Amino acid sequence: APGNSAPAPAAPGMLGRFLGRSDAPRRALDDAMLEALEDVLIQADMGVDTAMRVTANLAEGHMGRKLSVAEIKALLADEIARIMEPVARPLPLYPARPQVVLVVGVNGAGKTTTIGKLASQLRGAGKSVMIAAGDTFRAAAVEQLQVWGERAGVPVLTAPEGSDPASLAFDALSRAKAEGIDLLMIDTAGRLQNRADLMEELAKILRVLRKLDPDAPHNTLLVLDATTGQNALNQVDIFRKLANVSGLIMTKLDGTARGGVLVALADRFGLPIHAIGVGEQIDDLQAFDPAEFAAALVG
Ligand code: GDP
Numbered sequence: 572a573p574g575n576s577a578p579a580p581a582a583p584g585m586l587g588r589f590l591g592r593s594d595a596p597r598r599a600l601d602d603a604m605l606e607a608l609e610d611v612l613i614q615a616d617m618g619v620d621t622a623m624r625v626t627a628n629l630a631e632g633h634m635g636r637k638l639s640v641a642e643i644k645a646l647l648a649d650e651i652a653r654i655m656e657p658v659a660r661p662l663p664l665y666p667a668r669p670q671v672v673l674v675v676g677v678n679g680a681g682k683t684t685t686i687g688k689l690a691s692q693l694r695g696a697g698k699s700v701m702i703a704a705g706d707t708f709r710a711a712a713v714e715q716l717q718v719w720g721e722r723a724g725v726p727v728l729t730a731p732e733g734s735d736p737a738s739l740a741f742d743a744l745s746r747a748k749a750e751g752i753d754l755l756m757i758d759t760a761g762r763l764q765n766r767a768d769l770m771e772e773l774a775k776i777l778r779v780l781r782k783l784d785p786d787a788p789h790n791t792l793l794v795l796d797a798t799t800g801q802n803a804l805n806q807v808d809i810f811r812k813l814a815n816v817s818g819l820i821m822t823k824l825d826g827t828a829r830g831g832v833l834v835a836l837a838d839r840f841g842l843p844i845h846a847i848g849v850g851e852q853i854d855d856l857q858a859f860d861p862a863e864f865a866a867a868l869v870g
Contacts, residue, residue, distance in 0.1 A: 597637040605630055608647070615831035615868065616800040621838040625650045648865040651834055655861035658836075660843040662689075662790065662818065669701070669747040669755040671780060671787040675773070675814050676794035677806060678761040681822030681848055683712055685794050686756050687719025688848070688856035689820075694723055698753040702727045703743035705736040705776065706760045716758060722853050736760065737775040744783045757788070763809065770813050777814070790817045792845065795836075797824045803832045807840055822848030825855070830868055 598604065605626045612622035628650045638646070664670065676682045690700045702720055704713040710732050720727035728746065730739040740757050747755040759776065762769055780787040793816045795803045803821075810816050824830050824847045833844065844859045 592640065595640050597639045599635055599637050600630070600633050600643070601635070608643075612831060616835070617831035618801060618804070618835035618839075621654070621831075621835045624838065625654070625834075628653075644869045648862070648869045651865035651868060652861040654834055655837050655844075655859075655864060658841060658844045659859045659861045660818075660845065661858055662792075662845040664698075664754075665789050667784070667786060667789055669744070669752045670789045671744060671747075671784065672754060672756045673759060673776070673780075673788040673791045673814065674756060674794060675759050675791060675810050675816070676761050677763050677796075678709070678712075680761065680794045680796045680799075680806075681820075682706075682758055682761065682794045683715045683719060684851065685792075685820050685822060685846075685848060685856065686716065686758055687723055688853055689846070690720070690725040690756060691723035691853050692856060693754055694725060699751070700725045700754045700756065701743065701747045701750075701752045703739055703755065703757045704729045705739055705758045707732060707734050707736050707739060708760055708762070712758070719853075735775075736772055737779045740776045741779040741783065744780055744787065748783065766809070766813075773814050791815055792818055792820055793842075794820050794822060797821050797830050797832060798826055800832055801835070804835060804839065807836060807842070811840075816842060818843040818845045820844070820846050820848065820856075821859075825849040830864070833864070834868075 609622045609626045612625060613619055625647065629646055633646060674682050674686055686702060690702060693700050702716060702725055704716045704727055706712045707730050713729050717727050717729065728739065728743045736759065743755060743757065760769060760772060791814045793807065793810050795806055807816065819836065819842050821833055821844060837844070846856050847859050849855045849857055
């Protein structure tokens, strides 16, 4: 503040707000403190089970110790990073030509944007990429995907509005095979309102893909919106029933201090987190870094 010679403290994150300034006096790690920490983790969307596991691990070996705020943060960040490390794995690339990547998720989660960003990254890595606009019932989604295809310099195959997505998937895979494309990404509908329809639609896409390649799809990516909090856990449950989800991409981590749901996801499902979305631009897709994520989360 003007006229104040003391440097302004850095904006505190989730734990910062609870623990106070980093130069606050040391305090003993006791039951009350653990319970309060647990509440903070739950508020950050980590879920009760995971928050309890994290604080229990912290208690082990540190109970009764007098810790500074910085030490508590570092210990918690270590615990969180330890949960996240096994799931931080980039999208595996296979020699299959094409590698077929099915992309699922609810509308608005960021599927279209993520496909565009991923296409651009893969192209930058020297891969040839093709996109199939499989959400044939949403004209706006198809148009958006075409825009992203142009940005990424990648062809986008479309079909008339309302036509059968499985038929488009079949045509796309045939063409990608004929053209020797490295990677085919197939967008899908995200209408959870009618789950039976969606299940049938996805099952049919899988059936026709396997006519052309018994190993397809090689990956089924579930795109999740970090700002939906604990709801993301339900979405994983649902989509695992609809499709054989092989990995996750979490979007909108730039817009939330509640990314704790990623810890809950890792703890509960152990599915790989291939990348995170940190903005609306084409370069805003990053590899998931557990240590960096944990440090930012504890603030
Ligand atoms: P879809 O319906 O699943 O295809 O979702 P879209 O890709 O159309 O994304 C929905 C909205 O979220 C759009 O306004 C995107 O710009 C935005 N969005 C997607 N990913 C991110 C991200 O990582 N960060 C931010 N801030 N916005 C994102």
